[in-house]
Amino acid sequence: MxxxxxxxxxxxxxxxxxxxxxxxxxxxxxFAVSGYITYKLHVHLFTEEISAQxxxxxxxxxxxxxxxxxxxxxxxxxxxxxxxxxxxLKRSAQTEMRETYTQLSDQDELNKLLFQVKxxxxxxxxxxxxxxxxxxxxxxxxxxxxxxxGKEVYNSIKDKLDGSFGNLIWFPLQLPSSDAASGYRHFxxxxxxxxxxxxxxxxxxxxxxxxxxxxxxxNELVKDEQANVFLYxxxxxxxxxxxxxxxxxxxxxxxxNKSISTVNGQPYLYAKSRSGQVDFTLVSRVSLExxxxxxxxxxxxxxxxxxxxxxxxxxxxxxxGNRLLHPLxxxxxxxxxxxxxxxxxxxxxxxxxxxxxxxxxxxxxxENLDKLVKEVYERQLNEREAELTALQxxxxxxxxxxxxxxxxxxxxxxxxxxxxxxxxxxxxMLRYALEPVDIRTTLHDEFTQIRNxxxxxxHRFGHELETVVQIEEELAQAPVPRLILQPLVENxxxxxxxxxxxxxxxIIRAYRGSVREEKKEGGREKPDTIIxxxxxxxxxxxxxxxxxxxxxxxxxxxHGDNPEDLAPRPRGGKRRIHVGVxxxxxxxxxxxxxxxxxxxxxxxxxxxxxxxxxPLGGEQDExxxxxxx
Numbered sequence: 145m146x147x148x149x150x151x152x153x154x155x156x157x158x159x160x161x162x163x164x165x166x167x168x169x170x171x172x173x174x175f176a177v178s179g180y181i182t183y184k185l186h187v188h189l190f191t192e193e194i195s196a197q198x199x200x201x202x203x204x205x206x207x208x209x210x211x212x213x214x215x216x217x218x219x220x221x222x223x224x225x226x227x228x229x230x231x232x233l234k235r236s237a238q239t240e241m242r243e244t245y246t247q248l249s250d251q252d253e254l255n256k257l258l259f260q261v262k263x264x265x266x267x268x269x270x271x272x273x274x275x276x277x278x279x280x281x282x283x284x285x286x287x288x289x290x291x292x293x294g295k296e297v298y299n300s301i302k303d304k305l306d307g308s309f310g311n312l313i314w315f316p317l318q319l320p321s322s323d324a325a326s327g328y329r330h331f332x333x334x335x336x337x338x339x340x341x342x343x344x345x346x347x348x349x350x351x352x353x354x355x356x357x358x359x360x361x362x363n364e365l366v367k368d369e370q371a372n373v374f375l376y377x378x379x380x381x382x383x384x385x386x387x388x389x390x391x392x393x394x395x396x397x398x399x400x401n402k403s404i405s406t407v408n409g410q411p412y413l414y415a416k417s418r419s420g421q422v423d424f425t426l427v428s429r430v431s432l433e434x435x436x437x438x439x440x441x442x443x444x445x446x447x448x449x450x451x452x453x454x455x456x457x458x459x460x461x462x463x464x465g466n467r468l469l470h471p472l473x474x475x476x477x478x479x480x481x482x483x484x485x486x487x488x489x490x491x492x493x494x495x496x497x498x499x500x501x502x503x504x505x506x507x508x509x510x511e512n513l514d515k516l517v518k519e520v521y522e523r524q525l526n527e528r529e530a531e532l533t534a535l536q537x538x539x540x541x542x543x544x545x546x547x548x549x550x551x552x553x554x555x556x557x558x559x560x561x562x563x564x565x566x567x568x569x570x571x572x573m574l575r576y577a578l579e580p581v582d583i584r585t586t587l588h589d590e591f592t593q594i595r596n597x598x599x600x601x602x603h604r605f606g607h608e609l610e611t612v613v614q615i616e617e618e619l620a621q622a623p624v625p626r627l628i629l630q631p632l633v634e635n636x637x638x639x640x641x642x643x644x645x646x647x648x649x650x651i652i653r654a655y656r657g658s659v660r661e662e663k664k665e666g667g668r669e670k671p672d673t674i675i676x677x678x679x680x681x682x683x684x685x686x687x688x689x690x691x692x693x694x695x696x697x698x699x700x701x702x703h704g705d706n707p708e709d710l711a712p713r714p715r716g717g718k719r720r721i722h723v724g725v726x727x728x729x730x731x732x733x734x735x736x737x738x739x740x741x742x743x744x745x746x747x748x749x750x751x752x753x754x755x756x757x758x759p760l761g762g763e764q765d766e767x768x769x770x771x772x773x
Contacts, residue, residue: 171453179447183440191432195402195413198430201365202415206426209361210419216334216351219261220312223349224338228257229273233338233347237275251281258283267357269331272350273338274298291319291352301335301350310339314424316383317352332357332384358384362426370431378423396425404432471499478506487514566603569596577627587654587674588620590629594652597630601637608646614653622674624758625735631724632678632742632754638724640682640752651679659739659757670739672760679753685746693744696726725754732758 223229232250254273262268268285272293284290293301297319304313314334321329331352338347358375365373366386374393375384382393394405394414401416412429419426474491481489487510491503551567573596576589591613598611633652641648657675685693729742740759746752 172451175449175453176447179445187432191404191413194430194432195415198413198428199402199415199417202426202428203417205361205365205428206417206419206424209358209424209426212357212361213419216265216353217312219265220334220336220349220351222261223258223273224310224336225341226257229254230338230340230346232281233273233275236279237277237346254281255283265353267353268351269354270352272348272352274348274350276345276347291321293319293350301333302348305335305337305348308337310337310343310345312336314377314383315381319352330355355384359386362386362428365428370433372429374427376425376427378425380425383424394427394429396427399427471495471503475502475506478510482510482513487517566600569599572596577630579626583626584623585626586620587615587622587624587676590624590627591615591652591654593627594629594633597633598650605641605648609648609650611649612651612653614651616655619654619656619674619760622758622760624674625731628728628731628756628758629676629678631728632756635724635754636678636680636682636752640680640684643683647681649681651677653677656760670759673740674756674758674760676756676758677753678756679751681751684748684750684752685744686748690744690746693725694729728756732756 232254236247236250258271262271262283262285266285269288270285270291271283272280273283274280278298282290282292297317304315312334313336314332317331317333318328319331320327323329332355333350333352335348335350337345338349339345362373362375362384363386365371373384373386374382374396376393376396377383380396385393387393394407396416399405399414399416401414403414404411405414406412411432413432414427414429417426418424471494478489478491489510490507493500493503493507573593576593595613598613602609602611629652633650636650654674654676657673658671659673659675660670725742725744732741736759740757743755743757744752745755
């Protein structure tokens, strides 16, 4: 059979047969993949849980061991810095031939001195104090007999202390013993050079401890038959393990806490902790083989379910295939016509089942798309008409600017400096307003024009108007939309101060803050946000008036501006809404979208706060970039 024969065989089958074969492969593959993923996820989650518990137990064992060793450090320091012990060892080193009486007397006095020490640490088997000439005193622990150190063992301990600078050094020690079946007894040894406060060496101390000093804290880590524990000194040399062959111990530098490594084909979970007092490293491990073997049952069950589903799927597909074919073909044809641009296409609904629901959903989608396309076209036409209307209403900017410049110099020559200053402010505002929209502007430029506008208003209100304008220095060069603040400030004088004879206060400040994306899932903060607050003590607005402004702005975003609202206000008349505020809200929505925009807080008789939220850096929502030009 060639490679083409299976494809020819499949091509000659009926649609129902193709559907049965295809779905059978999909079902089997799906259950196999889902079973494998479930198996892996189960192993992963259970391993993480075991890893956290195992690591915590390892840390607790290391902490308890650290507390035990801290007591031994206390005992060690008590002995090393005791003046009488220092005196005895120095006297012993200075005497060439020590008399038996003197030696026994010193031994007896030291026994009395160290009596409480032996009871404080019951794991202490023997203690040895040597002077600088290797003369020694031996002290046995509670319930223990004295064990003498051979010359070879003594020299090996001195070798371990080279370069220790008086620090306590820990190491395992094996000594001959007639009580042990192997002929040797294992101890845990701690040794250090005995030095004065001036760092003068006057002897050496060796303490032998029973292995239970360490094992009783570590054995709970190896309750499982497939678990092991390893203790290393600060040089990463193995000190203790529950296995006899320390040569096979893992290298602690290669172990990462809560990591999994394979040893002899078997996966192990490792936990690693370090003792702060003695600088020991505690490594424990537990086998994951039993866990993984049990988890394979999940994968096998999923495969079995997939095989059973194959037979059921074949029967159901054969029965429903012909019934589904015709409506699906109509749906595909309708989708192709819609892709070609025919949004008038509609499907016949022949049933109330899922296929009928799909047909109705397709018809609703086609109708919505048709409406959306029409709305976009109408909106673009409205915007173009508004631009043409605005252009027709403009005067020649060069003529106006030159005329104001002539008036300025005439006033300046007549020494009317105050009026000349007003003309300069008006000229700057006119020049700034008539510049093309796509020319980059900054928050500093916007505030400069606001100050020009306030200069004119101050001349109008006199000393009755108090203004405060503040901007954080780091925001001065931040890019912002042109003329985004002017309508809001002008709104204060047009509406807020109309019924006030005196005491008008206006505060404008810009600072860096954050805004929350309330309408997005999670509501995360946008930290780099410019916040501009325009606060007045005017007559304020009611909740209904605020809602009216917001609703008008929302309507304008959807349907475009009403040309009647853009017309000049008749003398003595009032606009239905605050057109300037509405235009600012619409521009912000077109440029940036949520969560940036305008927030209004106001109460009747208590003033109004306009709070403007702009992105720091001026990034635009890609959906609204067409508004820039």
